[in-house]
Structures are given as C-alpha cells and as structure tokens.
Amino acid sequence: MRDILNHRDINLPEEQRQIIAESSKIMTDVAKFLVIFNKALDKFNNICDSARNKDAAVFNTIGDIMESLSALFVVLGMEDKSKDIMKQGKFLRKIVNAFRDIDELNSSLECGVNGAYENLALTLDDLAEIVLSVGTQALSKELGIDLDFIRDF
Numbered sequence: 001m002r003d004i005l006n007h008r009d010i011n012l013p014e015e016q017r018q019i020i021a022e023s024s025k026i027m028t029d030v031a032k033f034l035v036i037f038n039k040a041l042d043k044f045n046n047i048c049d050s051a052r053n054k055d056a057a058v059f060n061t062i063g064d065i066m067e068s069l070s071a072l073f074v075v076l077g078m079e080d081k082s083k084d085i086m087k088q089g090k091f092l093r094k095i096v097n098a099f100r101d102i103d104e105l106n107s108s109l110e111c112g113v114n115g116a117y118e119n120l121a122l123t124l125d126d127l128a129e130i131v132l133s134v135g136t137q138a139l140s141k142e143l144g145i146d147l148d149f150i151r152d153f
Contacts, residue, residue: 001027029075036068059096063089091150098145 001024004010012020044061066089073082131139140147
C-alpha cells in the first residue's frame with residue numbers, strides 16, 4: 001500500500017490517499033498484534049512444557065494477549081474498548097498473583113491435552129461461584145490473601 005502512495009505515476013485524490021495511508025497503518029498494527037500474539041503463545045508453550053505453574057502460564061498468556069489487543073483497539077479508534085480490555089487484563093494478573101500460592105486451587109492442567117482448557121474453565125466457574133457465595137472479605141480472611149484490589153474493579 002505504501003508503494004501505491006509513493007508511486008509518482010499513480011495519481012490519487014487526497015481522500016483516497018488518506019484512506020490508503022490509514023489502511024496501511026491498520027494492517028501494520030494488526031501484523032504487530034499477531035506477532036505479539038504468537039510470541040505470547042510460544043512463551044506459554046515454553047512455560048507449560050517446563051512443568052512449572054501451568055495455571056499461571058495460561059492466565060499470564062491471556063493477560064499478555066489482552067494487553068496487545070488493547071493496543072490494537074487504540075489503533076482502530078476504539079479507546080474506550082481498549083481501556084476496558086486493559087482493565088480486565090490487569091484484574092486477571094492481580095487475581096493470578098493473589099491466588100498463586102494457594103495449593104488447593106492448583107489444577108492438574110495438562111498442556112496440549114484435549115479438554116484441559118475446558119476443565120480449567122469449569123474450575124474457574126466453580127471458583128467464581130465460591131467467591132460470589134462466600135464474599136471476598138471472608139475468602140480473603142480464610143485464605144490469608146489480600147483481595148482488597150477487587151473493589152477497584
């Protein structure tokens with residue numbers, strides 16, 4: 001697209017030049033997002049293969065992807081959506097860090113196994129129900145973790 005814009009023998013009205021320039025920028029930024037997305041997945045596979053905390057690897061990868069997706073929404077002119085996505089990504093990271101050392105919540109996620117992520121999603125649904133029924137203050141006290149940041153979201 002830049003070649004078309006820079007080609008001296010192609011006479012384009014200014015409005016079409018602006019459309020091509022904007023389209024070129026969007027394509028470049030989408031390509032950057034896809035590169036970051038692939039790097040996040042590679043990072044996840046490396047962490048997952050090394051048998052460390054696989055659950056945290058899933059959530060941190062989702063957080064990385066959400067941050068880069070947020071940047072993409074800015075380019076697309078959707079700043080409000082970008083802020084919402086960034087806020088959700090930060091919340092996810094804080095939740096993961098708060099529950100990181102609670103052994104009872106560690107799952108037996110097996111990377112690459114069919115159904116592993118479905119089981120993880122079901123576990124998260126169960127955890128959400130527990131948090132809603134017990135309340136964050138009681139849960140925070142019982143588990144000995146700080147969940148005060150939840151009020152900020």
